[in-house]
Each structure stands twice: as C-alpha cells, then as structure tokens.
Amino acid sequence: MAKRFLTYKHRCHKHYLKFQTPEEAHKNPPEHMKAEDWAKLCGHFESEEFKELLEEDLEKDLNENIEANLDENSEQMYKDPIELKLYFDTHHKKDGTWTHPQAQENYEQMKALCKQAIDEGTEISGRQILEKVLKSKSGYARGLGYGVKPISSKDLEFEAILQAKKMAAEKRINELTEQIKNQEEQIKIQQATINDLRES
Structure with missing residues (x-):
C-alpha cells in the first residue's frame, strides 16, 4: 500500500513539474484529482522540507551511481590475470x-x-x-x-615491435582525424565565403 502511494505521489510530482511556474501548476490539477487536494499537494511540493528531501535523494542517487561505476572500473582494471x-x-x-x-x-x-x-x-x-x-x-x-x-625471446621481441607499430598507427590515425576535421572546417568557411559572394 505504501509503495502504491509513493508511486502515485511521484506521478503527481511529475505532473507538477510539467509547468513553468507554481501558479500554472496550481491551475492545472490532474484529471482524477479534486482542486483542493491538488492545492494541498502543490503546497507540499513547494515546502522546504520536500525540497530538502528531494535534494538529498538526488545526491544519494548520484553518489551511488558514482560508487557503482568506480567499483566496476576498478574491478576490471585491477583484475589479476x-x-x-x-x-x-x-x-x-x-x-x-x-x-x-x-x-x-x-x-x-x-x-x-x-x-x-x-x-x-x-x-x-x-x-x-x-x-x-x-x-x-x-x-x-x-x-x-x-x-x-x-x-621465446624472438616472440617477445616480435610482440614488442607489434605493440610499438600499433601505438604508432593509433597516433597516426588520431593525427589524420584531426587533419580531416581542420579541412572540413576550412571547407565550411570557404563555402560560406562563396555563398556570401554569390548573394552580393
């Protein structure tokens, strides 16, 4: 029963947040609710106590998400072979x-x-x-x-060479990607200049 009430209250709060101002929200109660009940609920949503609870919940959710991501990443990073x-x-x-x-x-x-x-x-x-x-x-x-x-030492040497080539290739790809972006920006600038000249 308590969970249903919380779900219902959450839906009402989402409806309240659809409006730009509290006055606008007061004037537009949900279809299934009486105006005086909606006014009380709006007053509850506007109370400092509710706002503090909402901020605490948001901060708690954010911290839990950050901790979960850190745990997941650190577990993957430091997993022993x-x-x-x-x-x-x-x-x-x-x-x-x-x-x-x-x-x-x-x-x-x-x-x-x-x-x-x-x-x-x-x-x-x-x-x-x-x-x-x-x-x-x-x-x-x-x-x-x-x-x-x-x-074998040959295999180790070969693997080191492959690793170095892989890193060099990745560096070259990054440089080429940057160069392509710069050229695309120059093309856009030149196209804009051409369009300006045509219009004038």
Missing part, C-alpha cells in the same frame, strides 16, 4: 601462509609488474609477467611446469 591467480593458488597454503618466502616475493613482483602496466596503459599478459619474474628455461616454464612451452 589467470596465471597470477594460478600461481597464488598453487603457492599459498590453506592457513594463509606461503609455501616459501621466495614464492611470496615472486608474487609481489608479478603484482607490481601488472600494476605498472596498468598505470602506463600498456598491455601485458599474465604469461609475459611469469616469464619476466620467473625467468623460464628452455623447455620448462617456471610456475607452469613441463609441457608448457616458454615464450
């Missing part, structure tokens, strides 16, 4: 301690590399992080066991 999670799970005991102090040190280095990549805006895979920290040997990827082939 699956390889780091696997390393953590395999080197961490049930009682919360590490299997070896070196394992903890390695994990902290991995987290630092991951955070550094996020801060710099570069992409780095969990596999590359493992390679850098654990320094794999030929035929054996440390932290992942036998059977997993480590990334």
Whole structure:
C-alpha cells in the first residue's frame, strides 16, 4: 500500500513539474484529482522540507551511481590475470601462509609488474609477467611446469615491435582525424565565403 502511494505521489510530482511556474501548476490539477487536494499537494511540493528531501535523494542517487561505476572500473582494471591467480593458488597454503618466502616475493613482483602496466596503459599478459619474474628455461616454464612451452625471446621481441607499430598507427590515425576535421572546417568557411559572394 505504501509503495502504491509513493508511486502515485511521484506521478503527481511529475505532473507538477510539467509547468513553468507554481501558479500554472496550481491551475492545472490532474484529471482524477479534486482542486483542493491538488492545492494541498502543490503546497507540499513547494515546502522546504520536500525540497530538502528531494535534494538529498538526488545526491544519494548520484553518489551511488558514482560508487557503482568506480567499483566496476576498478574491478576490471585491477583484475589479476589467470596465471597470477594460478600461481597464488598453487603457492599459498590453506592457513594463509606461503609455501616459501621466495614464492611470496615472486608474487609481489608479478603484482607490481601488472600494476605498472596498468598505470602506463600498456598491455601485458599474465604469461609475459611469469616469464619476466620467473625467468623460464628452455623447455620448462617456471610456475607452469613441463609441457608448457616458454615464450621465446624472438616472440617477445616480435610482440614488442607489434605493440610499438600499433601505438604508432593509433597516433597516426588520431593525427589524420584531426587533419580531416581542420579541412572540413576550412571547407565550411570557404563555402560560406562563396555563398556570401554569390548573394552580393
């Protein structure tokens, strides 16, 4: 029952807000409402108490939306790669301690590399992080066991070149887009000049 009343009151407030001035709103009650009831409700909408409640609700909604967006973005940004999670799970005991102090040190280095990549805006895979920290040997990827082939130095170099080319291409695209915008503005100016000359 209370929810229905709040919904009804909300619809009445929306009707009230359709008008430019409070006087105009007073003169135009909803079809289903008596004039004296509408006058009381308008008085309620104009009261300082109602306005304060409305401002508090708006501020609360805004803060909740901001917090939800921040939580969502930070969760996506700082989500650990699956390889780091696997390393953590395999080197961490049930009682919360590490299997070896070196394992903890390695994990902290991995987290630092991951955070550094996020801060710099570069992409780095969990596999590359493992390679850098654990320094794999030929035929054996440390932290992942036998059977997993480590990334070769050629592949790492090739990937770095591709990343650099990708960044250069994005920069060039941005420059060309800016150049196109400038040329479009110049064309508009010249077209306006031509139109002015034709009219005169």
